[in-house]
Amino acid sequence: MLKIFKIVAILEGISYLALFSNMLFIKPTNFDLYHTLLYPIGMSHGVLFISYIGLAVLLKNAQNWDWKTFGIILAASLIPFGTFYVEKKYLASA
Secondary structure, eight states, X not given: OHHHHHHHHHHHHHHHHHXXXXXXXXXXXXXXXXXXXXXXXXXXXXXXXXXXXXXXXXXXXXXXXXXXXXXXXXXXXXXXXXXXXXXXXXXXXX
């Protein structure tokens, strides 16, 4: 299950950056393309975000994460590039 969490963490980070890229770079230049991409990128990011949080909750006891580590892992989902940091620092040994 940890391997699945690593994959979801990376995909969630990529979808978060894609959502920001759509918002920051495409919206000012091509409003129609922005609306075309908004739903699929937003929906995939939402599903990956919920999967990331759910898997983190399930893995907390299995991986013996203390509350500080668990809080960092959860907070990383809210910060751009945060899930990449978690994957590198906390999940690299798996």
